[in-house]
Structure formats: C-alpha cells, structure tokens
Amino acid sequence: MNEPNNPNSPAPSTRRDFLKKTSTAVAGGALLGSLSVERGAHAAGSDTLRIALIGCGGRGSGAADQALSTAGSVKLIAMADAFKDRLDGSFNELKKNHQDKVEISDDHKFVGFDAYKHAIALADVVVLATPPGFRPIHFEEAVKQGKHIFMEKPVATDAPGVRRVLAAAEEAKKKNLKVGVGLQRHHQLGYIETLKRLHDGEIGDITAMRCYWNGTTPWVHPRAELEKHAGRKLTEMEYQMRNWYYFVWLCGDHIVEQHIHNLDVINWVKQGHPVRAQGMGGVEVRKGPDYGEIFDHHAVEFEYADGSRCFSYCRHINGCWSDVSEHVVGTKGSCHVGGGRGEHTMRDVKGESTWKFKGKGKDPYQQEHDDLFEAIRNNKPYNEAEYGAHSTMTAIFGRMATYSGKMIEWEDAINSKISVMPRHFAWDAEPPVKPRPDGWYDHAVPGKTVVI
Numbered sequence: 238m239n240e241p242n243n244p245n246s247p248a249p250s251t252r253r254d255f256l257k258k259t260s261t262a263v264a265g266g267a268l269l270g271s272l273s274v275e276r277g278a279h280a281a282g283s284d285t286l287r288i289a290l291i292g293c294g295g296r297g298s299g300a301a302d303q304a305l306s307t308a309g310s311v312k313l314i315a316m317a318d319a320f321k322d323r324l325d326g327s328f329n330e331l332k333k334n335h336q337d338k339v340e341i342s343d344d345h346k347f348v349g350f351d352a353y354k355h356a357i358a359l360a361d362v363v364v365l366a367t368p369p370g371f372r373p374i375h376f377e378e379a380v381k382q383g384k385h386i387f388m389e390k391p392v393a394t395d396a397p398g399v400r401r402v403l404a405a406a407e408e409a410k411k412k413n414l415k416v417g418v419g420l421q422r423h424h425q426l427g428y429i430e431t432l433k434r435l436h437d438g439e440i441g442d443i444t445a446m447r448c449y450w451n452g453t454t455p456w457v458h459p460r461a462e463l464e465k466h467a468g469r470k471l472t473e474m475e476y477q478m479r480n481w482y483y484f485v486w487l488c489g490d491h492i493v494e495q496h497i498h499n500l501d502v503i504n505w506v507k508q509g510h511p512v513r514a515q516g517m518g519g520v521e522v523r524k525g526p527d528y529g530e531i532f533d534h535h536a537v538e539f540e541y542a543d544g545s546r547c548f549s550y551c552r553h554i555n556g557c558w559s560d561v562s563e564h565v566v567g568t569k570g571s572c573h574v575g576g577g578r579g580e581h582t583m584r585d586v587k588g589e590s591t592w593k594f595k596g597k598g599k600d601p602y603q604q605e606h607d608d609l610f611e612a613i614r615n616n617k618p619y620n621e622a623e624y625g626a627h628s629t630m631t632a633i634f635g636r637m638a639t640y641s642g643k644m645i646e647w648e649d650a651i652n653s654k655i656s657v658m659p660r661h662f663a664w665d666a667e668p669p670v671k672p673r674p675d676g677w678y679d680h681a682v683p684g685k686t687v688v689i
C-alpha cells in the first residue's frame with residue numbers, strides 16, 4: 238500500500254494485490270441525507286480519537302492502518318469512497334487487522350461524490366486519500382468542519398487548487414488544527430539527519446541539484462476490463478475515476494503524482510521553491526486509449542532564487558534505467574541526499590567519502606502518523622500544508638513547463654487561472670477531457686499548449 242523509494246520494489250504490486258482483494262459485493266453504505274454532527278476538534282491526552290477515511294484505496298487503507306497503530310485510543314468510525322466496492326474491500330481488510338478499533342455501522346459508510354462531507358462530520362481526525370484532484374475540496378471542507386487532517390500528497394492538480402489549499406491552510410492555523418501531508422521523507426530519519434547537515438553548511442552553499450523518479454507504469458485499468466467486470470458500459474466519468482492515473486484533473490500527471498517526492502526534497506534542501514522552469518517531455522512509448530492524456534517522460538530545469546538549478550527527470554518507460562533519488566552539489570562537497578542506491582552519503586570536493594548515515598529509523602509511513610497524532614494529543618503546532626502545497630505547485634510548475642515548452646515564472650504559474658477540474662461531479666457529468674472518435678485522448682503539444 239505504500240509507495241516505493243525504488244520503482245522496482247514490490248510495493249506497486251502490493252497495491253494491485255490490495256485492489257484484487259477488494260470485494261465487488263455491495264454492502265450497506267447508503268448516503269445519509271443530513272448529518273450535522275460537528276465534533277470537538279481537540280481531544281485531550283486520554284480521549285479516543287475518532288478517525289474517518291476518505292478515499293479507501295491502497296494508500297488510504299495503508300494510512301488508516303498506520304493511524305490505527307498510533308499510541309493511545311483510536312477508532313476508525315466512518316469511511317467514504319466514490320465506489321462501494323473500494324470501500325467494502327478496504328473495510329474488510331482493516332476490520333480483519335484491527336478488529337475492535339474499526340467500529341463502523343453501515344450508516345457510517347458513505348458512497349459517492351458527496352460522501353466525504355458526511356464522513357468528515359463524524360470524526361476528530363480525517364485521512365484524505367482520494368486521487369489528488371479532489372484534495373483541495375476535501376481539505377477545505379475538513380478545515381471548515383474544524384477537523385485535524387492527514388492528507389496524502391499531492392494536494393492538488395492545478396494552480397487554483399494549490400491556492401485553495403494555501404488559503405485553507407491559513408484557516409487551519411487560526412483554528413489550531415493539526416495538518417499532516419504524506420511527504421513521508423520529512424519523517425524518515427536518514428533524510429532528517431542529512432538535511433540537518435546540509436542546512437548546517439557541511440558541504441557549503443548548495444549550487445546544483447538533480448533528482449529522479451525513473452520507473453515503470455504503476456498500474457492501468459483498461460476500459461474493456463472495467464466494463465467486462467461491471468457487465469455494462471461505463472460512463473466516461475466512471476471510466477476516468479476508475480483509471481484515474483491517466484487524467485490530469487485527477488492525477489496531475491506522474492511528474493505531480495510521484496516525482497513530487499523528489500522535488501519536495503530539493504525544495505526542503507533549498508528551503509524554498511523554484512522561481513523559473515523550462516523543460517521538455519512527451520509520450521514516446523506508453524501510447525493507447527487506456528493511457529489517457531499524460532506524458533511518459535518529463536525533464537525539467539528548475540531555477541531557484543539564488544540562481545542555482547535543479548535538473549529533474551521522471552519517466553514511466555519499461556526497460557530503461559530506473560532510479561528514484563536526490564543529489565546536490567555544494568561549494569565544499571556533494572551529497573547523495575536519499576533514495577536509490579547508497580543513500581544519505583557525503584563527499585568532499587575531491588570525491589572522498591566524509592559521511593554516511595548509519596542510523597535506523599522507523600518506517601516513515603508509520604512515523605508520520607505517530608508524529609501527527611502526538612501533536613494532536615499534546616496540542617503541539619503542526620501544519621505541513623504550506624510546504625505540501627508549494628511542493629505540489631513545484632511539480633505542477635514542471636508539468637506546465639513540459640506541456641508548454643516555454644520558460645515559465647513561478648509567479649505566473651501559481652497565479653494561473655486555468656483549472657483542469659470538472660465543473661460539477663456526477664456519474665453522468667462531462668469530465669474536462671473526452672476521447673477522440675478513435676478512443677485515444679489528446680496530449681499536450683509543446684509550443685502550442687497554453688498553461689497559464
């Protein structure tokens with residue numbers, strides 16, 4: 238259920254396995270018309286923290302599992318998903334693993350596009366783990382209802398969405414809500430120690446950076462298989478929601494959905510976001526009607542305010558060099574910041590090894606939940622939404638550069654009015670992109686596509 242640091246690790250198939258396990262049986266889960274229960278947001282040390290899971294897929298189920306494994310009394314009391322089969326499969330797994338900690342009656346299982354509102358209303362802490370296109374809407378609602386939040390990365394798929402998240406993050410601070418974002422490297426001991434050394438100047442001023450998410454296709458749900466399974470034709474909205482990875486409004490493209498992790502580490506090193514970007518990308522190999530509109534490779538040069546540049550590469554093409562890692566060069570040496578092979582090491586300017594991380598931290602997915610729940614119980618300041626939004630925007634910025642082929646300024650990118658989202662959500666509503674008569678989807682065309 239977790240995402241790998243190494244694209245060849247078995248984690249994606251674990252996700253697939255989880256999908257396979259999900260039952261198609263339909264249980265309760267009727268949508269309640271009106272629930273107005275607003276819970277107190279802050280629980281004292283010994284209180285039971287009630288959790289609602291919104292988006293019951295691979296990662297949502299993993300995050301719920303980790304939330305239920307934190308110290309103190311916790312209960313999963315509500316679940317929401319667009320699809321009943323996803324919710325039921327996740328519920329069965331979580332119930333099997335956590336038994337009494339999962340206490341959800343059928344009328345607290347919510348299905349459909351509005352399900353999130355009802356589940357959020359019942360909880361103290363919400364886990365937001367749908368595809369990222371919905372995150373700004375769900376995050377805004379959770380803040381409005383005064384709940385503590387764990388939300389998966391990315392936190393949006395376009396600039397208007399990022400701005401909504403930034404505005405809601407300010408509200409969350411005013412309401413003293415704790416917000417965790419699933420950029421788990423911030424909770425991974427090797428990264429924490431490496432970043433401390435970099436910020437303490439161990440290799441001098443950082444003058445060049447590079448990062449990679451070069452791997453393979455995580456999964457695809459072909460329309461024919463989905464329709465065979467359903468025993469009927471799917472509406473275009475249903476199809477895109479099931480095969481969400483390949484649609485920009487839902488996923489953001491893989492530069493946003495996966496490569497965000499590496500770009501986030503570079504922003505963390507630089508303690509800021511890039512100011513300018515240009516790049517190139519396209520679809521070279523992964524072609525066909527079931528692969529939607531996203532690219533299969535992107536290469537972007539990001540410039541930071543001090544003039545230093547980050548060279549970023551992400552690729553989803555089988556049979557090529559795979560690596561997921563971040564590296565930086567400073568005036569006094571270089572550092573393999575993390576990921577890939579030989580992570581968390583430093584060298585001097587002559588290339589001699591000067592340091593290697595030898596510690597052993599907890600699984601960062603568990604650690605990020607431990608840290609959030611500890612902050613909630615002890616009322617410590619905790620708000621990762623701002624850097625989560627800036628890292629999301631950095632990845633969207635990169636996509637804007639590769640889709641347009643232009644040199645783009647951060648200020649223009651983050652203030653872009655172009656929304657990729659549908660106008661409204663319903664199973665028969667029109668998604669923002671539709672297939673051509675031959676079933677294929679159009680891709681961005683560098684030099685022609687307008688992004689700001």
Ligand SMILES: NC(=O)c1ccc[n+]([C@@H]2O[C@H](COP(=O)([O-])OP(=O)(O)OC[C@H]3O[C@@H](n4cnc5c(N)ncnc54)[C@H](O)[C@@H]3O)[C@@H](O)[C@H]2O)c1
Pocket residue numbers: 238239240241252291292293294295296297317318319320323324349350352353366367368369371389390391419420421478494
């Ligand atoms: N931090 C990490 O390492 C990591 C790892 C994997 C996934 N993720 C992130 O987690 C999120 C989910 O990814 P996943 O792999 O679990 O996908 P998934 O397809 O397994 O799960 C997504 C779930 O959300 C549901 N959903 C879709 N729209 C919804 C809506 N409007 N309301 C309620 N439910 C809705 C889907 O039906 C599905 O069950 C993504 O943002 C992804 O980037 C993060």
